[in-house]
Amino acid sequence: MENNGSYLEKELYQLIKTDTRVFDFLQEGALDGLWYWDIDNPENEWMNKRFWEVLGYDPSEKKHLASEWQDIINQDDLKVALDNFEKHCLDKEQPYDQVVRYKHKNGSTVWIRCRGIAIRDNDGRPKRMLGTHIDITRLKEAEARYQRNLSELDKHYAITKLALEQSELLFEMAPDANLQVDVQGHIIKANIQAEKLFGYSKAELEQMNVSDLIPKGISANHNKNIQTYFKQGGARKMGAERGKMAALRRDGQALQVEITLNLISTAYGDYALATIRDMTKIEALITSLEGQIAENKKLEELTLIDPLTKIYNQRHFEQALKKEFASNARYSQPLSLILIDIDYFKAVNDKYGHSSGNEVLIELPSLINQFTRYGDTLARVGGEEFALILPHCDKESALVLAERIVFEAEQHAFKLSCGNTLKLTLSLGVTQLYEGDTDEHALFERADKALYESKSLGRNRVTTI
Numbered sequence: 001m002e003n004n005g006s007y008l009e010k011e012l013y014q015l016i017k018t019d020t021r022v023f024d025f026l027q028e029g030a031l032d033g034l035w036y037w038d039i040d041n042p043e044n045e046w047m048n049k050r051f052w053e054v055l056g057y058d059p060s061e062k063k064h065l066a067s068e069w070q071d072i073i074n075q076d077d078l079k080v081a082l083d084n085f086e087k088h089c090l091d092k093e094q095p096y097d098q099v100v101r102y103k104h105k106n107g108s109t110v111w112i113r114c115r116g117i118a119i120r121d122n123d124g125r126p127k128r129m130l131g132t133h134i135d136i137t138r139l140k141e142a143e144a145r146y147q148r149n150l151s152e153l154d155k156h157y158a159i160t161k162l163a164l165e166q167s168e169l170l171f172e173m174a175p176d177a178n179l180q181v182d183v184q185g186h187i188i189k190a191n192i193q194a195e196k197l198f199g200y201s202k203a204e205l206e207q208m209n210v211s212d213l214i215p216k217g218i219s220a221n222h223n224k225n226i227q228t229y230f231k232q233g234g235a236r237k238m239g240a241e242r243g244k245m246a247a248l249r250r251d252g253q254a255l256q257v258e259i260t261l262n263l264i265s266t267a268y269g270d271y272a273l274a275t276i277r278d279m280t281k282i283e284a285l286i287t288s289l290e291g292q293i294a295e296n297k298k299l300e301e302l303t304l305i306d307p308l309t310k311i312y313n314q315r316h317f318e319q320a321l322k323k324e325f326a327s328n329a330r331y332s333q334p335l336s337l338i339l340i341d342i343d344y345f346k347a348v349n350d351k352y353g354h355s356s357g358n359e360v361l362i363e364l365p366s367l368i369n370q371f372t373r374y375g376d377t378l379a380r381v382g383g384e385e386f387a388l389i390l391p392h393c394d395k396e397s398a399l400v401l402a403e404r405i406v407f408e409a410e411q412h413a414f415k416l417s418c419g420n421t422l423k424l425t426l427s428l429g430v431t432q433l434y435e436g437d438t439d440e441h442a443l444f445e446r447a448d449k450a451l452y453e454s455k456s457l458g459r460n461r462v463t464t465i
């Protein structure tokens with residue numbers, strides 16, 4: 001059926017035949033290349049100016065040879081184009097239409113949609129090919145960008161999905177109870193461990209408020225605390241003191257728990273992730289261990305105390321002397337030792353009885369300790385023999401102290417529970433650590449020797465070596 005434009009179409013055809021300016025306008029203005037190829041002489045091909053301009057070449061340099069474009073077309077695309085050309089020559093229904101890549105003079109790739117039609121003689125034999133180029137490079141670049149964006153999006157989606165799955169898994173499979181809580185304390189999500197810890201199903205927990213899981217007495221400030229936490233954020237442990245956080249099970253049992261809070265901010269709002277660890281057994285264990293440690297300490301101390309006089313015993317003395325010797329070796333401080341022995345103690349026992357002798361042994365340390373300093377160590381090292389370790393004290397100062405002890409003991413009257421009063425004297429041996437002493441025994445042996453001297457010189461005296 002004829003339409004309103006039909007006569008214009010016919011007129012245009014006529015115009016193109018008669019006025020070459022129309023053809024010129026069309027080929028330069030509407031297309032990115034026009035070519036006309038002599039199939040019988042395939043080296044001859046006319047290409048319009050734009051054909052070459054699009055590819056970056058000066059058309060005036062070109063000789064209108066088919067080899068000129070065949071050299072710069074992508075060689076794989078050339079095969080496709082030639083293949084399509086043959087098919088089209090054999091069968092005009094087969095379109096000559098493909099996208100090919102050319103190398104622009106500047107090295108970049110130019111994407112061309114290349115279409116053509118064979119001009120045939122009366123026998124239908126192709127004589128010429130008339131073809132067009134349309135530069136679709138920008139389209140192709142946009143397509144590549146789009147593909148890149150699409151694959152980036154795919155990648156981000158995959159990463160986000162994985163992260164979500166992982167965090168879901170971490171939440172669910174964590175060894176501790178996890179509760180996701182909103183600012184009002186509503187439980188949004190709970191994991192399997194939370195079910196086990198509190199004795200409620202997940203569905204039940206997700207209908208509850210965290211205040212339902214706290215013993216009544218301490219839940220009063222809880223909601224206020226939650227709101228404060230949401231303002232402060234961060235990750236922190238709840239409760240200042242260890243073992244003081246309590247949680248309530250469905251069966252009413254109060255648990256000792258450790259709660260760690262983490263604030264998670266999402267596009268849909270903030271929520272707190274509360275990780276709750278049941279410390280009941282651990283707390284019980286810690287308490288029992290602490291008890292054991294205190295007990296052991298007491299026992300340990302007992303093994304170092306002389307049961308009669310309640311001052312340190314021989315064992316502690318040996319340890320203390322060893323320690324002081326080591327510390328002296330490190331800091332080169334003077335160290336002195338006094339050995340104290342009661343004179344004729346056997347006679348005290350013989351005269352007043354063993355328990356009276358014990359009373360003397362108990363009283364004597366208090367007498368001696370009146371003249372010792374903080375840091376000095378008095379120990380009972382034998383039946384009626386005592387030792388006094390004097391750190392940071394040289395022999396001269398030790399001698400002054402020893403003389404004072406001898407004097408005060410001689411002045412002292414020991415009051416016995418039997419009513420008698422007893423006078424006695426002491427013999428002392430004093431020494432200090434000398435450079436050649438290789439261990440603490442050297443010190444002890446010298447003090448012992450000095451004490452022996454005091455005894456043999458008549459007792460009630462001090463000898464220094």
Ligand SMILES: Nc1nc2c(ncn2[C@@H]2O[C@H](COP(=O)(O)OP(=O)(O)OP(=O)(O)O)[C@@H](O)[C@H]2O)c(=O)[nH]1
Nearest residue numbers: 341342343344345346347349354355357358383384
């Ligand atoms: N009451 C009492 N006597 C003790 C204790 N340990 C040792 N003795 C006595 O202390 C006395 C020590 O006697 P000796 O070693 O002969 O020395 P001494 O009589 O003090 O004479 P000298 O040391 O030489 O001055 C002994 O009679 C022991 O039985 C004790 O724990 N309590």
